[in-house]
Amino acid sequence: MAEKKAWVLTITCPDTVGIVSTVAGFLSQYDCFITEASQYGDPLSRRFFLRIVFQTGAMTPHIPELRKLFTLVASRFQMIWQIHDASRKAKVVILVSKFGHCLHDLLHRYHAGSLPIQIPAVISNHPDMQGIVEWHGIPYHYFPLDKNDKPAQEAKVLEVIDSAGADLVVLARYMQILSTEMCVSLQGRAINIHHSFLPSFKGAKPYHQAHARGVKIIGATAHYVTADLDEGPIIEQGVERVDHTHTPEELVAMGRDIESVVLARAVRWHTEHRVLLNGSRTVVFR
Amino acid sequence: MAEKKAWVLTITCPDTVGIVSTVAGFLSQYDCFITEASQYGDPLSRRFFLRIVFQTGAMTPHIPELRKLFTLVASRFQMIWQIHDASRKAKVVILVSKFGHCLHDLLHRYHAGSLPIQIPAVISNHPDMQGIVEWHGIPYHYFPLDKNDKPAQEAKVLEVIDSAGADLVVLARYMQILSTEMCVSLQGRAINIHHSFLPSFKGAKPYHQAHARGVKIIGATAHYVTADLDEGPIIEQGVERVDHTHTPEELVAMGRDIESVVLARAVRWHTEHRVLLNGSRTVVFR
């Protein structure tokens, strides 16, 4: 028997009759107690999304066995599914350049225990953040960019990510455009924070673009990394009011707070298995 | 057989193992297709809340029969439950005094079809709103208050509410304190909009109180009416930033927009059976 602990079951499948009753019946049959459940059937894509947190009971088989048993249910409904240990802290590798606000924010949440993650490594193309990272007891990998050999640097970055066993890679204002190969290899497990309210102001210097357009609200966007720059599925966005008195530099400063909060939320939701992909969009069970 | 249409099942009961699987299994067994489901187990009160929207299928019994069949399930789990016709427009009786902004807002949403309600009657202790109400083809009941005989006025109000078969009574800035008897008789089916961010600034002239305290954000609160003034379960709240330049009168003016939006949301959620009571608090399945 498995010990009494919490697990997260996530499911994506074609929408049809009987999914919930079958899954709930399965869990009930094996003495699992549902503590949280969220579902969504997309009327456009006809896909169904389910996230269930359950506790195992005295009669529940070991999880590997439960997974095996669930395979029958899953295949009947063509499910893409996973059962995650809810108490396991995700391994998050952070990439950063010179702007440290998002890194700082994540480090503090990690340190204070308010964001239940592990940070096995921080990687940067600049040395600036080494001090604060190592103060937290986290290895800092400084891989400067040789413009003539970007692939070599990316190979080093990937090697650290792989050897750390990263569940998630966070681009916390990492100011380098990743190669298509790298994007593909990180597909679905890398989150970027873009410093604009996408799809407005893609590309470089978005706050300056926002200032030039005279917008009255600025924002930031956390999204999954895809090869198509700034076009990945959006996980979370945040905004703040601005007015005519704000210079581009002040927008940059205000943006830092939005970016930090938005990125922290996206990291939390991803590591709690609350984000499911629905084509180029996300289902976020908050 | 019932025609293929949508129904809303709401359930409140003690939290335990197997509720979802039993209910989902029941619906599946009678050929019902779940299109929306929300659940919540309160870890403090140990109560469980469920809202399911389902469509009946070719093999589904008539709803009265389905209700009868469900009784067995319900009694096993000590459920408080209802099955509502999702296409039925709730009958909403609106009470108003001299400030017409909330009334206007509800009338427009009703008129534009964006709020799926019926308005069989508007009742007021003032004649001011008669014109716009009757323009919408709705009977206007003007019951002025005789200070020496408030019970007589309340009796008339209740008679209109009853004869209209009201599902919901909305106090859209009705500036009269209801008697305890009236509150009790409307328990659970009357919503008030209070013009402050409760529990701050209970009682009269809340915007003036807010100004005196120098707050930087004002708000409004939609809550169920209870005999305990301004203490009923909160359904929705909204806020807006203010600053030192705003006079009490300007706060009043800004507050109107907040009140209208907050009240309209509360009315929508209640009439869509999204609001369940959890002691003195609400569960709102948005």
Next chain:
Amino acid sequence: MAEKKAWVLTITCPDTVGIVSTVAGFLSQYDCFITEASQYGDPLSRRFFLRIVFQTGAMTPHIPELRKLFTLVASRFQMIWQIHDASRKAKVVILVSKFGHCLHDLLHRYHAGSLPIQIPAVISNHPDMQGIVEWHGIPYHYFPLDKNDKPAQEAKVLEVIDSAGADLVVLARYMQILSTEMCVSLQGRAINIHHSFLPSFKGAKPYHQAHARGVKIIGATAHYVTADLDEGPIIEQGVERVDHTHTPEELVAMGRDIESVVLARAVRWHTEHRVLLNGSRTVVFR
């Protein structure tokens, strides 16, 4: 002597030393009492913006005389300036098509006295809004569009605008693209509400575009009409959170509330002479 009443002085000029002291000194000299003043010097464009509300005193000359006296000051600083009667209600002509929410909102504010404007005419290419407009005692001009002769329809629209002496034209979800000629003729005195958070989702069906992109926040934008569609100077924007459960139709419904509030604010600020143009951007002295 002028009666004791309030006036609004707006000034735009190249930034330099002594503007405020000169203007304040001028007003003081002629016994005017400043009740409100806002200023802004744009460090990029080197333009200076000033808005002063003042009351005339016992020794103040008549306003035409005061204007004449101010000319000397103004020419010295190359000022673009105006003195407006603060108590005069601006004449606002509203254009609308089939979606009535913004119109309704403006009518209610007008009716309740919370938006100090006159509405000499409402113009539409559809008959739908005739009833509610005429109930408010406002002439409704129904000019259907003959696709083969759009200029003829525009000519009629302009004629009503001109003969009404409109200070401001509001496109309250008027779903017609104005000709360049018409845009030019309305330059600086026409406000459009665009149903997206510009510059995202320009053009048609913005809420459907927003849904397809999977954004987590939607918005609306009030801007001055220019020949360059959806590119006019932004006056105000508003936003609201959305999530994966919202269909495009629900985004449209939520958007209505944002549009109404944002447009009402822009109309208020414009008619209170709080909006000054700074190239393609606006200075808004709220």
Next chain:
Amino acid sequence: MAEKKAWVLTITCPDTVGIVSTVAGFLSQYDCFITEASQYGDPLSRRFFLRIVFQTGAMTPHIPELRKLFTLVASRFQMIWQIHDASRKAKVVILVSKFGHCLHDLLHRYHAGSLPIQIPAVISNHPDMQGIVEWHGIPYHYFPLDKNDKPAQEAKVLEVIDSAGADLVVLARYMQILSTEMCVSLQGRAINIHHSFLPSFKGAKPYHQAHARGVKIIGATAHYVTADLDEGPIIEQGVERVDHTHTPEELVAMGRDIESVVLARAVRWHTEHRVLLNGSRTVVFR
């Protein structure tokens, strides 16, 4: 002659005719260039508030001389006034207990240069934050509380504050009630962050109170410390939406982000001399 640099002039006085023109004229006369100006006349208290940022010019006297010259103007209008060096970084002493989120946030802003302050000392009744504070090179004073001799501890705290020459004391979740004597001695130069949307939920465990009341929005409040607990003039407030699923502990966690941002804003505005007292309320020239 003074070098060309920026100064902040703040003024509070009875409202009357000619203040702005006199002050602007004075500055103009002594070759000062106004780069920013905000004013407010309170129609209720009849007090006038002015904040002007100006640059000195070639002909401007030294600031001590300018101050002396201004005395004549000031006494004529009964002004409470100051001229601050805009480039001088305020000395901010931070008090903290066990919750480090606000401290962390301030340290990061200080470290990144985004909040132009000096932090000569951090004081705590717990040892927990010593590591991170000293990593930033800031002295950490750990003064545990002897319940039988609170005055002794307060005396030590005050001594550090005094010897550091603190311009501002920030209670960054310092969980001790200050004595009346200490409140009086810090009057007008101490900011507290209260973890609720005041005046709701004064006193202890406000998030638990908020949960019990079932509010749909929580908040935090930065205010000046006064002897009357949680009643000091409010500088800034922030809010966040919550729903029925949030436990008191989750409200606490969400509240941390609000508290950090709200406190940082209050500290910025105070140290930039943007906050003027208006009785028990504040004028904040943002």
